[in-house]
Amino acid sequence: MLLALASCGRFALEHPGVVVVPPPEPLPNAHPTIGLVSAVAATDRLRADWQVHSGGEPSTELALFVGLNRLHLFETTPIPLLSTQRHAQVLGLQADDYYIGLAQRTDAGSPWVQSGPVLSVRTGPILYVDPAAPGTGDGTTPATAYNDIVLAVLTAFVNGGGNIYVKQGEFTNVSIPLFTRVHLYGGFSSTFRLSERDAVGHPTRLVGIAGAPVVDTQNGSGGSSILDGFEIDGQSVASEGVNETNEPLELRSVTIHDCGRGVKLRAQFSPLTVPVVLANVVSRTNALEGVSVDGPYDLEVDGCLFDSNANEGLDLNHLVALEFGASSLHVRGSRFDRNGTEGLDCHLGVPAGAGHGGGFFDVRIQDSDFEANALDGVRVDIDYDFFPEWDATIEVRGCRARANRAAGVHLDLDSRCSALVHRVASSANSGDGLELTSETFPGHCVVSASTFHANAGYGARASLGHYGLSLAHCVFAGNLAGGVRSEVVGSFSHSCVFDRQSNARFGAAFLGDVETPLGSLSPFVRAADEYVRVDAASGAVLTIGTPSTEVLGASLELLDDQVARTGLLVAPTTVELAPAPDAFVVPAALALFHPSGTVEEDWRLASGSLAGQAGLAAPGGPAVDCGPFGGAEGGLPGVEGLVPTRVFTLATTVPAWSDGVGANTTLALHFRGGTPTSGSVAGAVFAFDLHGVERAITPALVSGAIEVPAPAGGWADGDVVVVFPSLASDEGAALVSAIAIPIQVP
Known part of the structure; x- marks a missing residue:
């Protein structure tokens, strides 16, 4: 080659x-x-x-x-x-x-x-389409191009599939059947040279008709349907931009707008999991969802934008895992902005007539942004409540969730799963930064190297049900309702910073955390000095909850929007901002930065910070910093590293720690991302009492899990088992951070 x-x-x-x-x-x-x-x-x-x-x-x-x-x-x-x-x-x-x-x-x-x-x-023969060509061509050369794109597709289908090159231009009043093994490429100039293809410089538009999809996939000769390099305009009358039923599909560099649904994927009755790729797809201003999914899919969403759709940007209701099968959702490098309900809403379900064979979901949401959506920024909802044989891996990594009108990130974990939130930045949401809900099934969610600030609700909240939070190396700052709240089962935090955070914890024990109250030196290179509650807004004039003269001379920020504003104190609780903000939902947090200048946070620890070397360290091990840069796989929240590392984390415990652990019960720790190496266990797994005093234990690797027998005298309420990052995986992956398992004795 x-x-x-x-x-x-x-x-x-x-x-x-x-x-x-x-x-x-x-x-x-x-x-x-x-x-x-x-x-x-x-x-x-x-x-x-x-x-x-x-x-x-x-x-x-x-x-x-x-x-x-x-x-x-x-x-x-x-x-x-x-x-x-x-x-x-x-x-x-x-x-x-x-x-x-x-x-x-x-x-x-x-x-x-x-x-x-x-x-x-x-690779193979090519058919050519030119919307300006005469109607006499046979499509076999650029000089004899078809002028009818549907005729070209049908010809390729009859020939068992093929490649179709489409010259720039517009095709109006079309509903195109796209068969598997038929590959449709727009963006060509009049020369049809591959080297000159440019979907921006040579735009190719498909304009739909009332009540029909602009592109409708059909079963052909096996393989995938491919649509690459087109703009689809539904004119507010087409039912869908692209309609797919049971067939593999790749959409690449396609913009879809003003349809009923941007993309509709349906495979409710498919006996197989259907692969679909969306790469560099824009779906915006559609009357319903940007993309709607129902059925068993392996769906990959990479570098896409879902903007200003009337309902969800991306809606999976449901993503189904077939019995004895698996389905997946991988979202990466994408943006979900200003949609009418959730930015991304993923419901995990079982097929009709499911038995007890089980199935598996792999949900990975990475390096993506969720901003200004009308409900949650991103929600993953387990709906296989009555089918505990099904299981899921759920990861939200390197994402930003900002200014959404409900929670930034919402995990509704009603059954068995392994959940990880890592290097997430969730700020200025009208609900909680992270909302964890569940029902009767016990479990936990690991949260590491993340920041939760200026949310109107809590920074992180576990409400209802039997899932708890295991928090490490996070920041909670200026959340109006409080920092961490765990309402039913106990949660645990370590090596976290609670900065200017009232009501730091409810229902959560901790070791190695740092609290920096209002008036103290900031522990960070750059962060707000104060957060003021905004109760009402009219244009540029805000009503704040408590009198504050600190707005004078400060740079002010709303909704974590990176816009530095100045404030005029009109009255003790009235502030006029310049420039005026766009309309927003109250209550909200107004962030005050001194001295004036940039309002971009820098969550690295300042020189001499109280949070330096103040985190939870292994006995005899090196000191550990609090905050998102202090963990083994820490870093800037809201983004992943240049080359993301493989995940090694605690998946489940038996018994589930959120259900309580008997005083003399052996606790089994099961991991995801590899099997712990036996030689690393003794130096990585420790137990402490509620005051941080070490308790002697003898952990051992048994059948791929770490078993931790009760210490002498038995477990006591407030004990905690901590797995430190020196634990090695046989696959070479590093533990995301030290992970704490709180002991609650029934």
Whole structure:
């Protein structure tokens, strides 16, 4: 295979002539995720396009992998890429089905790590479509192009599939059947050269008709349907932009707007899990959901935008795991802004007629933003309450949830699962920063290296049910209702900072936390000195809950929007802001920064900070800092690292600690992300009483789990077992942080 490189800009299809309010620019410290956004095949070559989803430049080494076997794709020879390039061609290919993947690494000594989705193409003959061509062509050459896109699709279908190149232009009043193995590519110039393809510079528009989908997938000759490089305009009359039923589908660099639903995926009666990829898809201003899903899917969402849809941005109701099967939702590098209900709402369910065979869900939401949605920013809801044989892994990592009108992150864990919230920044939401709800099934959620500030509710709250919170290296600052609240079962925090935080804890024990009250030195390089409650707002004039003269000379911030404002004290509880904010929901927190200047938080510890070396450390081990940078896999909240690490974390305990542990009961710890190595157990697992005094225990690795017998005299209320990051995984992954298991003796 040969490689040809050329420069290419981002895909950002827009409706010509229509003014669309752009989504807010990415916040500072934008997500570093990078992935493929397009792949096009010709007779003997293919072209792949990629981008950094936040619009920045790559800061890692990149390589392309091309092969015939998806399972072993990243075992093939890597094709190195230049960091300045945005697309590449691979030449000298035989006619066949190919898979393309992108990988990155930090340096030449590091392994390649997959980055983003794997896309598929099939090299072979091409049909050509030009909306301005005469109606006499046979589609076999650019000079004899079809002018009818539906005719081209039907011809490819009759031929058993194929590639269709579509020249820039507009196709009106269409409802296109898209068969599997038919691959439809827009964005071509009049030359139809692969090297000149540019979906931005050569936009290709599909305009729908009333009551029908603009693109409707159909069963063909196996494989996937592919739509790549189009704008779909529903004109507020089309039922869906893309309608899919039971068939594999890849949507790449597609913008969909003004439809009933942007994308409708349905596989309720499918006997198999259906793979669907959405890469660089924009779905906005639709009358219902941006994307609606129901059935057993492996759904990959990479570098997408869901903006201003009347209902959810992305709604899975339900994502179904078949009996003895598995389904997945992987969201990465995406944005969910200003949708009419939740930004992302994922319900996990079982198929009709389910027995007791069980199934599995893999839900990973990474490096994504959820802003200004009318309900929760992101919600994951377990609906297999009466089917405990089903299980799930749920991760929310490196995400931001800001200014949503309910919770920033809401996990409704009504049955068995392993849940992790890591390096999340949840701020200025009208509800809680993190809301954990459940029913009768016991369990826990690990929360590490995250910040929860300026929320109108609690920073983190476990309400109802029998799931508790195990919190490590987090920050709670200026949340109006309080820091942490655990209403039914006890929770635990360690190595956290409660900064300017009233009602720091309710129902949560702790060790190694630091509290810095109003008036004390900030423990951080840059953070608000005070948070003032806003009870009413009229334009630029705010009514605050308590008199404050500190607004004078301070930089003021609302909704964590990174806008530095000044304030005029009109009356003891009345402040006029400049510039005036957009309309917002009260109550809200007004953040005051001294001295004036930037209002961007820097959660690194300041020199001489009270939180330095104040965290919970292993006996005989090195001192540990509190806050999000102090944990083993800590870092800036709201983003992941350049190359995200594999997760190693506590999945479950037997018995579940949230249900209580008998005084003489042996506690079994089960992990995800590998099996603990036996030699690391004794130096990593310790027990302490409620005052932090060590209790002697003899943990041991038994059948892949760590068993912790009760200490002499038995467990006592307030004891805690802590697994420290020196615990090693046989897969090489590092523990996300020290994880605490509080002991509650019935």
